[in-house]
Amino acid sequence: MAERHEHVDMTGQVAAPPVAPARPRRLSWVTVSAWADQQAGAVMLLPAVLIILLLAIFPLIFSLYLSLSRFQLVSGGFRIQFVGLLNYQKLFFGVEHEHFLGTFAPSTPLSWVILGIGAIILIGWLLRYARSRPPQLILGLLGRGIVAAGILAALWLLEATLRSGGRPGTLIVTLIYVVVGVALQYVVGLGLALLCTQQIPGRRFFRVVFLLPMMITPVGIAYMFRMLTDTTKGPLAPLWEFLGLANFSWVNDPWGARIAVMIGDLWQWTPFMFIVLLAALEGQPQELLEAATVDGANLWQIFWKITLPQIAPVSSTLILIRLIEAFKIFDMPNVLTGGGPGTATESLTLHAYVTWRAFDFGTSAAIAYTLLFIVTFVGLSYVNLIHRRLTEAAG
Amino acid sequence: MSTRTALARQRSPLAPSPLRLVFSYVVLGLWTLIVLFPLYWLAITAFKLPVHVYNGPLYIPFVDFRPTLENWRYIFVDLRNDTIRPYINTVIVGLSSSVLTLLFGAAATYGLSRFRYRVPLGIVLTFLLCCLLALLGMNLGLPDSLAIAAATALFVIGALTLGRRTKAALGNNDIAFWIISQRMLPPVAVVIPIYILFQRLHLLDTRTALVIAYIAANLPIAVWLLRDYFRTIPLDLEESAAIDGASRYQILWHIVLPLALPGLVATFLFVLVLAWNEYLLALFLSSANAQTMPLLVAAQNATRGPQWWYMSVLILIMIVPVIVLAIVLERYIARGLLIGAVRG
Numbered sequence: 001m002a003e004r005h006e007h008v009d010m011t012g013q014v015a016a017p018p019v020a021p022a023r024p025r026r027l028s029w030v031t032v033s034a035w036a037d038q039q040a041g042a043v044m045l046l047p048a049v050l051i052i053l054l055l056a057i058f059p060l061i062f063s064l065y066l067s068l069s070r071f072q073l074v075s076g077g078f079r080i081q082f083v084g085l086l087n088y089q090k091l092f093f094g095v096e097h098e099h100f101l102g103t104f105a106p107s108t109p110l111s112w113v114i115l116g117i118g119a120i121i122l123i124g125w126l127l128r129y130a131r132s133r134p135p136q137l138i139l140g141l142l143g144r145g146i147v148a149a150g151i152l153a154a155l156w157l158l159e160a161t162l163r164s165g166g167r168p169g170t171l172i173v174t175l176i177y178v179v180v181g182v183a184l185q186y187v188v189g190l191g192l193a194l195l196c197t198q199q200i201p202g203r204r205f206f207r208v209v210f211l212l213p214m215m216i217t218p219v220g221i222a223y224m225f226r227m228l229t230d231t232t233k234g235p236l237a238p239l240w241e242f243l244g245l246a247n248f249s250w251v252n253d254p255w256g257a258r259i260a261v262m263i264g265d266l267w268q269w270t271p272f273m274f275i276v277l278l279a280a281l282e283g284q285p286q287e288l289l290e291a292a293t294v295d296g297a298n299l300w301q302i303f304w305k306i307t308l309p310q311i312a313p314v315s316s317t318l319i320l321i322r323l324i325e326a327f328k329i330f331d332m333p334n335v336l337t338g339g340g341p342g343t344a345t346e347s348l349t350l351h352a353y354v355t356w357r358a359f360d361f362g363t364s365a366a367i368a369y370t371l372l373f374i375v376t377f378v379g380l381s382y383v384n385l386i387h388r389r390l391t392e393a394a395g
Numbered sequence: 396m397s398t399r400t401a402l403a404r405q406r407s408p409l410a411p412s413p414l415r416l417v418f419s420y421v422v423l424g425l426w427t428l429i430v431l432f433p434l435y436w437l438a439i440t441a442f443k444l445p446v447h448v449y450n451g452p453l454y455i456p457f458v459d460f461r462p463t464l465e466n467w468r469y470i471f472v473d474l475r476n477d478t479i480r481p482y483i484n485t486v487i488v489g490l491s492s493s494v495l496t497l498l499f500g501a502a503a504t505y506g507l508s509r510f511r512y513r514v515p516l517g518i519v520l521t522f523l524l525c526c527l528l529a530l531l532g533m534n535l536g537l538p539d540s541l542a543i544a545a546a547t548a549l550f551v552i553g554a555l556t557l558g559r560r561t562k563a564a565l566g567n568n569d570i571a572f573w574i575i576s577q578r579m580l581p582p583v584a585v586v587i588p589i590y591i592l593f594q595r596l597h598l599l600d601t602r603t604a605l606v607i608a609y610i611a612a613n614l615p616i617a618v619w620l621l622r623d624y625f626r627t628i629p630l631d632l633e634e635s636a637a638i639d640g641a642s643r644y645q646i647l648w649h650i651v652l653p654l655a656l657p658g659l660v661a662t663f664l665f666v667l668v669l670a671w672n673e674y675l676l677a678l679f680l681s682s683a684n685a686q687t688m689p690l691l692v693a694a695q696n697a698t699r700g701p702q703w704w705y706m707s708v709l710i711l712i713m714i715v716p717v718i719v720l721a722i723v724l725e726r727y728i729a730r731g732l733l734i735g736a737v738r739g
Contacts, residue, residue, distance in 0.1 A: 033642065040643035044506035047499045048574065048614055055611035056577050059588035061526050066587060080534060192426055195419045198411045208725045209427050212434070215717040215728075217672040219689040220710040224433040227440065227703055235436050235452045267429070272732065279733045328581045331674045335693050349583045349675070356679070361587055368584035375579060 067369045071361035087366035102161035102169030118155045122148040147381045170351040178326040189273025197281040214271040218331035225264045254344035257337045264332045280314040316390040327375045441707035466704045481691040492609035493667040500617030508625045517561035521553035577615040586679045600684045613666045624658025661731030688713040
């Protein structure tokens with residue numbers, strides 16, 4: 001970048017002064033304003049940095065500490081007592097275990113087969129990476145090993161809690177929301193965007209309408225979907241009756257409730273995918289598409305061979321953003337189903353909130369930290385293994 | 396415009412065949428229905444009496460049922476202050492936090508794009524160390540103010556002596572990345588300490604607390620979106636202004652900000668909508684006094700089961716402003732989204 005930088009460090013000292021050192025002068029408006037001008041760099045950046053330090057970094061450190069302590073209300077205040085990893089132990093093996101990880105169904109031969117296949121695929125993937133050229137760094141292998149272990153652990157948890165007899169905890173429910181939700185939002189958004197890139201009249205109308213759900217308060221959306229999922233008094237009641245589902249209650253069935261939450265999320269976040277993918281599709285060169293059509297490629301081939309590779313970088317970024325955001329899901333399950341039936345629709349954030357409300361600040365912070373750890377882990381793995389490859393291949 | 400598209404349609408081999416056109420309209424129409432129907436249902440429920448809701452679905456006003464303003468009267472007349480206070484809270488918190496976020500965000504982004512910063516790693520490490528020491532001190536029974544003062548003093552001493560000796564330093568990109576990466580942070584991971592902090596400052600359940608929290612939550616997004624707009628502003632103008640004797644602040648205020656206006660508008664809208672809809676932080680940090688609209692709506696369920704007719708009115712008055720914004724300023728919003736997503 002051909003910018004003229006002035007060298008200012010955080011304490012505001014000018015490292016490479018652009019002006020000659022000034023003689024000591026009497027304090028006047030001119031010297032004050034000159035000084036203020038010299039400090040402009042610090043003045044502009046500091047408010048933002050201080051706010052984030054005070055309300056994000058410091059709380060983050062405090063939260064970590066809180067997650068390692070027991071929080072007790074005592075008369076006139078509270079006491080924080082350091083207890084080490086006890087809160088985490090409670091989550092993974094102790095009393096909160098069923099809430100957090102879920103109930104495990106006893107393993108069957110089938111579960112061992114599933115896990116075995118998963119393990120073989122992952123080991124094969126690691127071996128292929130290790131033997132690929134140019135010779136790979138140990139660090140890369142180590143990172144992939146950790147990712148493989150993470151995937152295997154998630155697979156085991158899924159298998160053990162989703163089978164009949166098991167019950168998924170908030171960790172798995174959150175993962176399901178994220179993976180299924182983001183995948184559905186991407187596919188639907190892409191489909192709509194593809195239809196809208198065609199030169200058809202009324203495109204602008206569709207664009208505006210499709211944007212709307214994103215702007216609406218999730219709390220409002222949650223109530224709207226509660227009305228819609230009411231099988232006796234909701235607008236779709238005749239349909240439910242026709243399907244013989246009039247006595248079925250979405251909100252009382254664990255999977256029905258989870259699906260209702262995911263539909264609400266899909267309704268709200270598809271627009272985000274749609275708008276950005278539409279712009280990406282409109283930006284691709286028309287000549288290439290026309291040439292392919294003239295050469296007799298059908299739509300399917302054009303989509304897989306030309307369109308999809310071209311929008312891969314944008315898609316990847318979109319998915320990354322939504323992936324990170326989706327882990328924080330809270331409003332929809334809290335208002336739509338209240339986390340119920342039981343704890344069937346609780347996300348990790350909601351779990352942390354419920355625990356906080358019971359004044360168990362330590363465990364709540366431990367859940368929040370686990371969430372932070374998982375988000376970071378998934379985000380970093382995604383960036384290193386998928387995002388980088390997709391964006392580099394195109395760039 | 397229309398002639399150009401018409402021409403393009405004639406010539407382009409990509410123009411959809413009639414069959415595809417029909418298919419496209421069916422699918423797009425279906426999704427339009429999916430988007431609009433819940434909103435339609437919300438709108439008509441706001442004009443229904445309880446009996447209309449309980450007798451099963453009635454779809455068309457004036458035909459199936461006679462619309463009534465009873466619910467609106469109840470919300471705005473009977474409950475007057477219970478509705479208007481949260482609404483005013485939401486407006487004030489949303490607008491003031493968005494303006495401040497934009498101000499701090501624009502200044503920081505401008506700084507990051509025009510100055511070169513060097514934060515020695517030693518200072519960062521000293522800071523973290525002092526944070527831990529302060530925590531330790533509080534835990535050992537020191538009064539908070541004393542622990543914080545001691546840690547601050549230690550930090551100043553450490554920063555001036557040890558901190559600046561380290562060669563390694565964080566540059567502009569590191570700082571920008573650090574700010575933007577805060578977006579990844581799940582709010583629930585920081586909200587309990589913020590709750591305790593505001594409790595200590597006696598700010599719980601005040602609009603100030605919400606404004607401060609929303610600024611911190613939305614600053615990363617503002618910086619992230621604005622970075623791209625500031626990059627496109629030519630340096631020549633700024634340089635000639637500097638030669639004419641304009642100060643940095645004057646340049647920012649009179650030259651850069653007007654040129655970045657589209658970006659500022661898009662960012663403002665974004666941050667405003669986020670603050671308007673925010674639920675989690677409000678839930679932790681406020682109860683009766685600083686209650687915002689999302690809290691009010693969410694609280695409706697608690698007592699007598701969902702009273703859809705009243706709730707629809709509340710949801711409507713909460714979402715109508717953002718829907719109007721979305722329709723009028725669709726281009727800005729789409730551009731803001733795009734910049735965010737493409738820049739990553």
